[in-house]
Amino acid sequence: MVTEAPYKVLLVNAPVLGVLEPWYDSPDFGRPSLAYIAAYLREHDNFSIQIIDAKLEKLGFNEVLERALLYKPQIIGFTAFTNEIKPCAYQAALIKEKLPEAIMVVGGPHLTALPADTLREFPSFDIGVVGDGEVTFLELCRSLRQNSPIDQIAGLVYRHSVLGIKQTPFRTRIADQDSLPYPAWDLFPKANTYFVQASRGCPYQCVFCMNHNGRIARTRSVQQVVNEIRWILDTYQPEWIRFGDELWSVDIDRSCELLEALLAIGFGDRVKWDMTTHVNFVNDRLFELLKKNKVTTVEMGVETGDDQALKQMGKATNRSMILNAFEMAKKHGVPTGALLLLGQPNESIQSIRHTIDLAVEINADLPLLGIMVPFPGTEVAKMAAAGEGGYRLLSTNWDDYNKHPGNALEFTSISRTRLELLQMWGYVNIFLRNGRLVDMLRFLWTYRGAAWATLRKVMTPGRGVTDIRTIPADYDQKINAGAEVSAIRLIESRGEWNTVQVNEAKKYKLSQRKVLDS
Numbered sequence: 001m002v003t004e005a006p007y008k009v010l011l012v013n014a015p016v017l018g019v020l021e022p023w024y025d026s027p028d029f030g031r032p033s034l035a036y037i038a039a040y041l042r043e044h045d046n047f048s049i050q051i052i053d054a055k056l057e058k059l060g061f062n063e064v065l066e067r068a069l070l071y072k073p074q075i076i077g078f079t080a081f082t083n084e085i086k087p088c089a090y091q092a093a094l095i096k097e098k099l100p101e102a103i104m105v106v107g108g109p110h111l112t113a114l115p116a117d118t119l120r121e122f123p124s125f126d127i128g129v130v131g132d133g134e135v136t137f138l139e140l141c142r143s144l145r146q147n148s149p150i151d152q153i154a155g156l157v158y159r160h161s162v163l164g165i166k167q168t169p170f171r172t173r174i175a176d177q178d179s180l181p182y183p184a185w186d187l188f189p190k191a192n193t194y195f196v197q198a199s200r201g202c203p204y205q206c207v208f209c210m211n212h213n214g215r216i217a218r219t220r221s222v223q224q225v226v227n228e229i230r231w232i233l234d235t236y237q238p239e240w241i242r243f244g245d246e247l248w249s250v251d252i253d254r255s256c257e258l259l260e261a262l263l264a265i266g267f268g269d270r271v272k273w274d275m276t277t278h279v280n281f282v283n284d285r286l287f288e289l290l291k292k293n294k295v296t297t298v299e300m301g302v303e304t305g306d307d308q309a310l311k312q313m314g315k316a317t318n319r320s321m322i323l324n325a326f327e328m329a330k331k332h333g334v335p336t337g338a339l340l341l342l343g344q345p346n347e348s349i350q351s352i353r354h355t356i357d358l359a360v361e362i363n364a365d366l367p368l369l370g371i372m373v374p375f376p377g378t379e380v381a382k383m384a385a386a387g388e389g390g391y392r393l394l395s396t397n398w399d400d401y402n403k404h405p406g407n408a409l410e411f412t413s414i415s416r417t418r419l420e421l422l423q424m425w426g427y428v429n430i431f432l433r434n435g436r437l438v439d440m441l442r443f444l445w446t447y448r449g450a451a452w453a454t455l456r457k458v459m460t461p462g463r464g465v466t467d468i469r470t471i472p473a474d475y476d477q478k479i480n481a482g483a484e485v486s487a488i489r490l491i492e493s494r495g496e497w498n499t500v501q502v503n504e505a506k507k508y509k510l511s512q513r514k515v516l517d518s
């Protein structure tokens, strides 16, 4: 009897060009997207699956190539945020050269924001998976295994031999998050930190955020989240658990219920943990339970201290809500992180001063003061590309799209270098005006990679961070540099993404109404 060899799928988190931001570039955790895709695939079919997480395993491009050649997969799936897409395309090109038959698939927020443009820009990718990847990728792998057409699979962008780049309709998102299996962490080396996703999506529409998981927050049941956490704790004994939700307490009652259940399993005694939420979604009861669960940090989006900017941001907050949330946390002894972003639309020195003053007043344990990045699909990207909001778009080279040592935009009235100096000035103010010299030194040590990169950039304006990275000699040639996405496409793609979001919300409302009517 002849047994058919299993169809092989490889999932890759590509290497970095240099460790600029160690907590991202040299992480102590595996990439959740790949863990989810792999888990779903193996639950529903019998593909052979391997994962190479080059960032977790600290691998270079050639090491990934060697591992891919040993495995000889038929399909290779890559994941990428915007700032990772070029190294990812380079890795795909290296592998494609040696394994020309393998199909290169890419997914993640960047591809979702710019589906056709990404295939146009990077010839090494054959197919893109737009939005939620689990079901689409399963259907795609099955079709490719059978050599059957893929044009009926929703959520794809692909190269058609005659018609050029084609995109199929956006796939309806997976509403029932409990239907997803636990991430396949067993396919990764053991890590220190594990991400848990208790919900996907967020109802807000901040100007700087693409909200790629959609405007409908899809929560998982308390019981399932607790079971997953217990499984991670028992199997991997991690040091940290981090929630990857956009808005962790989107349903405060459910979050309180979750915290009660976590208390019962001694969660906070077994692991450090953190999450990110919105200042409107907290109350005394929540903070009381967070404290009991010994949460390590509760991060909340502050973004700016300027009233006008807050009004126009799409986050539905104001200074008093922000101050109130942080005061409440302090009252309960809950450690906080404040996420701030310099470079809001129409930013001025005056509005930056308001932001720094608010950050000083909040005095969060962990202040994080980033500089705006015009990620594709966002309103800010559209404004920057159109020269609105005082912005000047500096680059559509995605290697410049890091939040700390990035180089993607500046203002006509505030240069990039000045923005970076103000960022440093902001940190100094937050710590020193609160008499926290030791905390500042500790912070500088923890974030020394980014601090050093920013300092070097400020001292050598115009050079960006390229001199801190090691760019392979054939990098530009292999990834087709020069075919960068135009400003016009950045403007149009915001409109296209917004249409997807609006249609999705309408469809959801309609389905809710049907449920109520029946």
Ligand code: B12
Residues within 6 Å of the ligand: 021, 023, 024, 025, 027, 030, 031, 032, 033, 034, 036, 037, 076, 077, 078, 079, 080, 081, 082, 083, 084, 105, 106, 107, 108, 109, 110, 113, 129, 131, 132, 133, 134, 137, 195, 197, 200, 201, 208, 209, 210, 211, 212, 213, 243, 244, 245, 246, 373, 375, 376, 401, 402, 403, 404
């Ligand atoms: C947790 C998190 C982090 C963590 C961990 C990230 C990591 N390396 O794993 C930390 C805090 C370190 C982090 C850092 C950054 N993050 Co972050 N992060 C998130 C967050 C909150 C959750 C990500 C997640 O795990 N989601 C759960 C998984 C299952 O969803 P997913 O990744 O989207 O994957 C699904 C689909 O996209 C698709 N898919 C993805 N990959 C693939 C691959 C294949 C082959 C297929 C078929 C499908 C597919 O299928 C998946 C399952 O449905 C998201 C927002 C969010 N809630 O998603 C932001 C988010 C992804 N981060 C973002 C950014 C910008 C960053 C930073 C660049 C910040 C910065 N420096 O500016 C860094 C870069 C990190 C790096 N280089 O690794 C942006 C990305 C925007 C963009 N266009 O790229 C997001 C969307 C936040 C936002 N709203 O702006 N982040």
Ligand code: SF4
Residues within 6 Å of the ligand: 202, 203, 204, 205, 206, 209, 210, 211, 246, 247, 278, 301, 315
């Ligand atoms: S609240 Fe957070 S996740 Fe939601 S749209 Fe704003 S930045 Fe994005």
